Amino acid sequence: MSQLTHSVAEILGRPGEYRDFTVRGTLAGVRTPLARVDGAPVTADLRAESVVEGILVTGAVDAMAVLECARCLTDFETAVPLERVCELFLAPGHELPAAEDAYEISGLEIDLEPLLRDELVLALPLNPLCATDCRGLCPQCGQNFNEGSCDCTEDDSDPRWAALAVIREQLEKTQG
Template identity: 40%
Template structure:
């Protein structure tokens, strides 16, 4: 193996596809089924794919005139916290992936901005940004442990589901607090 080839293939990992395996002839394709470790940042503040956890990729890479079309699914387990009660939650996310990676100097490469379409770089396709973006767009910005979660009592911080139905906290309007002190306490104390 030449030194150039060894350096070139050193970048290939579970998130990377080497397009030389597919060929540049339009119509040729190859299926990929693999597990890739989730990097940092695969989620939002309250819910994410934990770093290092597996992301299952089931993809088809097809050579087309302008580049390589990658389509398929990515599945991962999510971990996070309910935004209402802060209980731990776990869920599975499955996203559809469909992205064109343009060949260098193709009409698509030349006619689009860098952020409009992904690119094939040194015969390699990096799937991580495409899968990460698809997952981020599918995640709830306010995850819940259940749709009817009542959250926490703002007075004592206990979950509403664990409190009696008649649970209350006496709140005194601060404008009346001074008057109450003058009169000698609350009605209950008299």
């Protein structure tokens, strides 16, 4: 049995019955452009409740993720807690309307890996920051401003206006 599966043999087909359980394992292939949970420990404290359509799984999940700061591009590790997970696993022979999605029960087990993967990807921040006051990188040399300053000069001029600056200088010379 996989580390992220759980047997529902005792409660399947018995609406109202439930079991509390904990699963621990790792997830592979969970990543976004700025985050990854690959190989990090995942702990889920869940309740499996038998309903007419199958098994309703609710609970909380804790995982660790390595994120890349959107400003300074350094990696940092952070906890990704999911306070409320709620998903239906359909029993064989039951269907939901086409607009609704559900996971399916395989044999007498529920495979929690797809559920946990989906929930964690949705919980990962879109623009992670290593600190709320992260100063980012110098756009000219790439120096991490959190580690120190650089010798670059700030050039506030937009290169698209360079031709107009030349015309302005010529006008100033002719009028001056």
